[in-house]
Structures are given as structure tokens and as C-alpha cells.
Amino acid sequence: MTKPLLSAQGITKRFGDRVACRGVSFDLWPGEVLGIVGESGSGKTTLLNCLAGRLVPDEGAVLYETASAGTVDVHRLSEARRRLLARTEWGFVNQDAREGLRMGVSAGANIGERLMAIGARHYGDIRRTASDWMQRVELGLDRIDDRPTAYSGGMRQRLQIARNLVSNPRLVFMDEPTGGLDVSVQARLLDLLRGLVDRFHLSAVLVTHDLGVARLLTHRLMVMQGGEVIEAGLTDQVLDDPQHAYTQMLVASILPV
Amino acid sequence: MPDTTLDQGAYNYAYLDEQTKRMIRRAILKAVAVPGYQVPFGGREMPLPYGWGTGGIQVTAAIIGRDDTLKVIDQGADDTTNAVSIRRFFARVADVATTTRTQDATVIQTRHRVPETPLKEGQILVFQVPIPEPLRMLEPRETETRTLHALSEYGVMQVSLYESIARHGRIAKTYNYPVLVNGRYIMSPSPIPKFDNPKLDCNPALQLYGAGREKRIYAVPPFTPVKSLDFDDHPFEVEHWKESCALCGSRETFLDEMIVDDEGTRRFICSDTDYCQERQADSVK
Numbered sequence: 335m336t337k338p339l340l341s342a343q344g345i346t347k348r349f350g351d352r353v354a355c356r357g358v359s360f361d362l363w364p365g366e367v368l369g370i371v372g373e374s375g376s377g378k379t380t381l382l383n384c385l386a387g388r389l390v391p392d393e394g395a396v397l398y399e400t401a402s403a404g405t406v407d408v409h410r411l412s413e414a415r416r417r418l419l420a421r422t423e424w425g426f427v428n429q430d431a432r433e434g435l436r437m438g439v440s441a442g443a444n445i446g447e448r449l450m451a452i453g454a455r456h457y458g459d460i461r462r463t464a465s466d467w468m469q470r471v472e473l474g475l476d477r478i479d480d481r482p483t484a485y486s487g488g489m490r491q492r493l494q495i496a497r498n499l500v501s502n503p504r505l506v507f508m509d510e511p512t513g514g515l516d517v518s519v520q521a522r523l524l525d526l527l528r529g530l531v532d533r534f535h536l537s538a539v540l541v542t543h544d545l546g547v548a549r550l551l552t553h554r555l556m557v558m559q560g561g562e563v564i565e566a567g568l569t570d571q572v573l574d575d576p577q578h579a580y581t582q583m584l585v586a587s588i589l590p591v
Numbered sequence: 592m593p594d595t596t597l598d599q600g601a602y603n604y605a606y607l608d609e610q611t612k613r614m615i616r617r618a619i620l621k622a623v624a625v626p627g628y629q630v631p632f633g634g635r636e637m638p639l640p641y642g643w644g645t646g647g648i649q650v651t652a653a654i655i656g657r658d659d660t661l662k663v664i665d666q667g668a669d670d671t672t673n674a675v676s677i678r679r680f681f682a683r684v685a686d687v688a689t690t691t692r693t694q695d696a697t698v699i700q701t702r703h704r705v706p707e708t709p710l711k712e713g714q715i716l717v718f719q720v721p722i723p724e725p726l727r728m729l730e731p732r733e734t735e736t737r738t739l740h741a742l743s744e745y746g747v748m749q750v751s752l753y754e755s756i757a758r759h760g761r762i763a764k765t766y767n768y769p770v771l772v773n774g775r776y777i778m779s780p781s782p783i784p785k786f787d788n789p790k791l792d793c794n795p796a797l798q799l800y801g802a803g804r805e806k807r808i809y810a811v812p813p814f815t816p817v818k819s820l821d822f823d824d825h826p827f828e829v830e831h832w833k834e835s836c837a838l839c840g841s842r843e844t845f846l847d848e849m850i851v852d853d854e855g856t857r858r859f860i861c862s863d864t865d866y867c868q869e870r871q872a873d874s875v876k
Contacts, residue, residue: 439754451746457822
């Protein structure tokens with residue numbers, strides 16, 4: 335029987351007296367894309383950071399099924415192991431591409447960083463792989479030596495995705511990957527993401543406040559409010575037949591075009 | 592306890608007080624035990640400004656004794672202001688013999704060069720270091736660079752070399768070229784030309800590095816492997832000159848380019864003045 339790739343068990347995170355998320359549990363299965371939706375301040379990003387090992391939860395555990403070393407508790411790993419995991423088997427796409435990219439070096443170097451971090455020492459090979467990924471995320475090859483500062487928002491986001499996927503991760507965390515992009519750029523990026531998830535059989539946890547994005551990309555959906563999961567289920571089910579009053583309100587407030 | 596004060600009684604022997612010297616020696620011992628690791632130490636105010644060699648001078652003060660012979664070079668030359676001042680300083684406060692001959696010195700304090708004359712066992716080379724952290728320009732946070740060193744996460748250093756090749760077609764860094772010490776720590780060799788990097792590898796002399804402003808000491812013990820970082824398809828290379836030294840005719844040394852008139856006439860001469868003079872003296876004989 336297959337095991338879940340990622341299993342959150344009763345994640346609670348407090349900041350002083352404020353509870354950012356409370357008792358969140360779920361299983362993420364291989365090849366599955368899980369969406370976390372909710373309004374600003376509902377604890378989505380805190381939860382994502384706890385899952386990705388960037389924040390230590392006050393209660394609960396995050397179990398991850400590694401490629402070769404069995405199940406590990408993400409927060410009990412040594413820092414060295416956790417960082418290794420984060421740059422080999424995982425990816426993290428930030429909402430603000432500037433946080434996820436090295437803005438001072440060229441696009442090619444950005445894509446190649448993970449390869450060099452795990453020991454690649456052949457310039458030609460690194461550059462070839464970087465070129466492949468530039469094409470996969472629909473960036474022009476003539477831009478490979480440009481710095482991300484010369485890129486538009488949508489291009490930066492695509493570069494960030496390439497930088498993360500170059501190490502063939504099994505699990506990608508995405509924090510509002512389409513936030514702050516205009517609608518047509520969003521559509522292209524979503525299309526690209528859907529293709530990549532499909533092609534590389536990626537599992538992903540996607541945080542978004544945009545229900546349209548959630549519907550397009552995710553298989554399952556968790557709705558958060560005030561730090562708690564108030565509704566969870568298959569995406570279509572949740573969006574077409576919301577049970578909780580807040581979810582109903584959320585679905586009803588999608589602007590019709 | 593030995594009498595460490597000088598006759599004039601103005602300063603303690605070698606300027607620093609005994610407790611400070613002990614503290615620096617402890618840092619040096621730790622640095623030697625962990626080659627390439629930057630050991631913090633309580634740097635003192637020295638009677639010269641930061642950037643003029645306060646780190647190197649403190650290391651020298653901590654290790655020097657009356658039997659030592661000191662040589663000080665600045666950019667390879669024994670006769671520049673900085674070298675002359677530091678040499679006079681130690682002649683006065685530590686009562687040591689000084690020399691300009693590399694083979695006669697037991698302690699050589701240097702800025703920006705490694706002497707051309709091969710060093711021997713028992714000699715100590717003290718480097719003045721402005722920025723001890725090789726990752727500083729890539730990662731501004733000290734907490735993060737320490738973590739990177741602790742976990743040997745050196746991908747970012749390789750990224751900077753990649754960037755250099757992408758931009759210039761080759762690794763364009765010519766000085767302060769990063770090295771991997773004993774297969775473990777990446778180290779800044781101080782702003783020596785990369786021409787000198789091969790001399791650091793398995794050198795019989797002890798290499799001590801002192802950074803006064805940043806208060807760090809690190810070391811490369813004798814016969815320790817020091818590898819300059821590179822790519823398999825862009826291997827590390829040192830620079831070569833078409834010209835030879837105008838004074839001694841050397842073709843193997845690091846040459847300084849000098850413009851000698853206002854019509855663009857150039858001459859190349861050895862940057863290591865001692866080595867150059869030895870060769871000139873030899874050819875006269």
C-alpha cells in the first residue's frame with residue numbers, strides 16, 4: 335500500500351497569544367495537488383511554512399516520505415538534513431519572486447544553483463540544463479544571461495519555478511504563485527504549472543486566495559478561516575456544493591465576468 | 592615568569608599585553624586545528640588604522656619572540672610605507688632582528704603577496720586580511736554564512752564562478768580567489784593574486800590569517816591541501832605574461848606593469864623586490 339507523501343498531524347502555531355493555525359491535519363498523496371484557500375490572515379502561509387520546515391509548529395508533526403530514507407519527521411531532522419531535503423526533494427515557490435531568486439546573478443546561474451549545490455562542477459552541463467529549463471518555462475534563450483531584475487513579474491515567477499524544478503523535486507510548496515500578476519500572465523503561468531505538474535508527476539501544496547486558480551490546479555481543497563480548516567474535500571465538490579457558510583460566502587463572492 | 596617588558600618600560604613586549612597575546616594564541620591554535628575555519632577573537636585597537644594590517648600585526652605580536660627574524664612585505668615590496676612602518680614597529684617594541692631576505696626570515700607578515708622564494712618548514716607566513724568571509728559578497732547575513740560554512744553548503748560560491756564565465760567567458764576573478772582548504776572549508780586567501788594560490792597548496796610553512804576589523808583569525812597548517820575552486824571544463828589557471836622582468840629578466844614571477852612616461856611606454860618588473868634583487872645580484876656574480 336502506498337503511503338502519503340506528506341502527512342500533517344495536528345499542526346498548531348501560535349505567535350504570542352494569537353493562534354495562526356490550530357490543529358490542522360491532512361494527508362497529501364503522491365501526484366496530488368492540494369489547495370489551501372482562505373482570506374488574508376487565515377493562517378494559510380503560516381501553515382505552508384510549517385509544512386516546509388521554515389517555521390517550527392508549537393504542536394503537531396509533519397511526516398514526509400523520503401525517496402530513499404523512509405518516513406521522516408521534518409522538524410526532528412537535523413538542520414543539515416532538512417536543508418538538503420529542501421533543495422533536492424522539495425521546491426518552494428514564493429509569492430514574491432524576489433525572495434525566491436538571487437537577483438544579483440543571471441537567470442542561468444539562478445537555475446543552476448541547486449545543481450551546483452549538490453555537486454555539479456561542469457559548466458557546459460549546467461548551462462545545458464539551464465537552457466532546457468528556460469525553454470520548458472517558456473523563457474527565451476537569449477535571456478539566459480540577463481539578471482532577474484531585467485525580467486517582468488511573470489517571467490520572474492516562471493524563472494523561480496524553473497529554479498525549483500531543476501533538481502526534479504517530488505513535492506513543491508507554492509505560496510500564491512500567481513499573486514500580483516495580471517490576468518493574461520496568470521493564465522499562461524497556470525497553464526504552464528498544470529503542464530509541469532502533469533509531466534513530472536509532481537505533488538504540490540498550493541496556497542492561494544484565488545478560487546479560480548484553485549479550481550484549475552488543485553485536486554483537493556482545504557478552506558481555512560481564523561487558523562482552522564472549516565471545510566475540506568475534492569475541489570469540484572467544495573466549489574460546486576460548499577457546505578460551510580464561510581465557504582458559501584467565498585464562492586459567492588467570485589466576480590462573474 | 593620571564594621579564595617581558597622592554598628596557599624603556601613604555602610598552603609590554605611586542606606591544607600587546609600578555610593576556611591579549613594568550614587569547615590570540617588560543618584563537619591561533621584553534622584555527623590551526625580546524626584549517627580554514629574563521630575563529631573569532633577579541634581584536635584590540637592598534638596604533639595604525641583598520642585596513643593597514645591591524646589583524647596581521649596582532650597575529651605577529653602574539654607569536655613573535657626575541658629569537659625571531661621578521662620580514663614585512665606589502666604588495667611584494669619590502670620598501671613601501673606600510674612594510675617599513677610595521678617592520679620598524681616590531682624592531683622597536685619586540686626587539687627583533689628584521690630582514691628583507693625571504694630565506695632568512697622566521698616570520699613574514701604580508702599584504703597581497705606570497706613571496707616567490709619557496710618557503711621552508713618552520714617559517715610562518717602572516718597574512719593581513721581585509722574581508723575574511725569568502726561568501727560575504729554573495730550572502731550579506733553573517734548568521735547565514737556561518738550556517739553555510741557549518742553545513743558545507745557552498746553552491747553559492749560556485750554560482751559566482753558560473754556567473755563570471757557567463758559574463759566574461761572565463762573565470763575573471765584575479766585576486767582573492769576562493770579556495771577549499773583540506774576538502775572542508777572555503778576560505779578567502781586574502782587579496783593575493785590568484786597567481787599565488789598554487790603556492791598555498793601543501794606549503795611547508797605555517798600560514799596564519801588575521802582580520803583586524805572583522806576580528807577573525809584562520810590558518811592553513813603546513814602541508815595542507817588548498818584547492819582553488821573551478822569547473823571541470825573551466826579549470827583554474829594562473830596568469831602569464833608575454834614580457835619578462837625589466838630588471839632581472841624573470842619569466843616565472845608575478846610582474847607589475849609600470850607606466851614610465853606620458854607616451855604610454857610600459858615596463859614590467861617583479862612585484863617581489865627581494866626575489867628580483869637576489870636574481871640581479873646572482874647575474875652580476
